[in-house]
Amino acid sequence: MNITLWHFLAVAAALFGIGLVGFLTRRNLITMFLCAEMMLQGVAINFVAFARYHGNLHGQVFVLFILAVAACEAGVALALFLSLYRRRRSLDTSDWQELRELGVPPTVDTEPLEVVKEEPLPTLTPAGARPQPTAEEVARV
């Protein structure tokens, strides 16, 4: 028994689902965009698998159209990110939640972000006495 159509369909469904999870849960616009592209790839695998198993090329032609649509989507989406970023200085989608549906409570981030404690840079202990500025030395930068 060989790899059948169903194996490819199952993988494509899983890829689409993972992309869906990412698109629904992530808040970075760029990551959401990549997840949407991944969902398109899942659909493309479906099309090519059906083309292979029906013995014609119409499915592959549709994947070409998917590629064209994905390219358009990338262009418009990245332009939108740019103009959104100019207004809020952030890629966070929750900054734009006043666009939500009427009657839906706003999301509030209650948990504080963990603060990364950075190690201070190493310093050398000063050797000798600190030089005292003298009167004739006017400008010490």
Added chain:
Amino acid sequence: MTLFALTKTQEAGGQIALAAILGVVGFFLLLPRPRGRFVPGGIAALIGSAAVFGAMVYSTFGNPASDVVGSVLFWLFSAGALIFGTVLVVQRNPARGAIAFAFVILSTCGLFLLLAAPFLMAATIIIYAGAIIVTFLFVLMLSHAEGPSDENDRSREPLSGGFAGFAFVGLVLFTLYQTSLAHLPNDGGKDKEQHTPHLPMAVLTPEERQTLANAVVKLDEAEKALDGDIGSHTARDERIVAFDKAFTLALNDLSDVVGGPYTFGPSPQAGTSPAQTAQIRDGSLHQRLFVKKPTTPQAKLYREDQQALEAIERAARIRGLSEGTFKKVEDNLQRDTPDVSAAKAEVRKLRDEVVILHGMGQLPARNVANLGFILYADHLLAVELAGTLLLVATIGAVAVAHRKGVTQ
């Protein structure tokens, strides 16, 4: 065991549900959050989910083990796509996410190659290489590297988001499971071979391919039988008898697939049904592919495309050649000045035709040419629309990104 006597549907549903729940738990634990992120547990849950998913695909749709290289590549590419897809979803750093996305694209392109779509593989790599580089530029330009941030370290509703995605996958898989078994007779799963999902019929079945390969080997032997001393008439007769023996064996094999005017094996019994007589006359390939109109439910996925027509035509050509070849070789050897190389060339001509039929694939070999032909013959309007869409998107992108009221 009676406690666990589930029907096959319940078993598959249970497996799918288990895989989906493990997936939800894994993504819930892995998605970026300020607190409560448990990476080892999440990875373990996802590995469990993948194992259950693989077991479900294996037990339902069958083990793809007979084609070793193909199945290894299939599992490699599909695992690559799913693993790097997961990394993209759960990765905090968008730049690393873009790298993971590049690997998802590469794995998908591998799957495209396995599905006989080389042009799409190349096109996808070229287009997405550009897309990923641009995404990278945007990540470098727009995201602040220093410190944790709202957009990278928080997720919106990790539990319900994960549930939505995996419920979708589970439902799709369950539908696939039911569709793959819908046409099968309900015999309680006795015959595993019959439970393989129904697919459009192949141009050549594996058995037919094997038979054709055997025929090629036997034709080679028949050609070899022509070598040797042809000085005297007795020696020539010996050669002819040896050739006849080997050639008949080859024709026996060939007639199974492409058919023949008469059978070379035991003569047909008196009680042969008309269908069996037709099978002997036309061969299994013609019988299977040459369906005028689907009459039975089994013939639903019949072929009428160019590839199937070419296979039928080539089979007919081989049938015609195989009838004439023996006569020509025999005549040649019985002449006063026999020309062995010409006789061999006759056998070789037949052999080449059989080899071409043996190598016939499911799809046309000239992928790009056929793709272009279909694109401009059948989907011309869609091509125009896609072009217009690209133009509109270009103008739209410029308009959206344009800085209003700012003069440089």
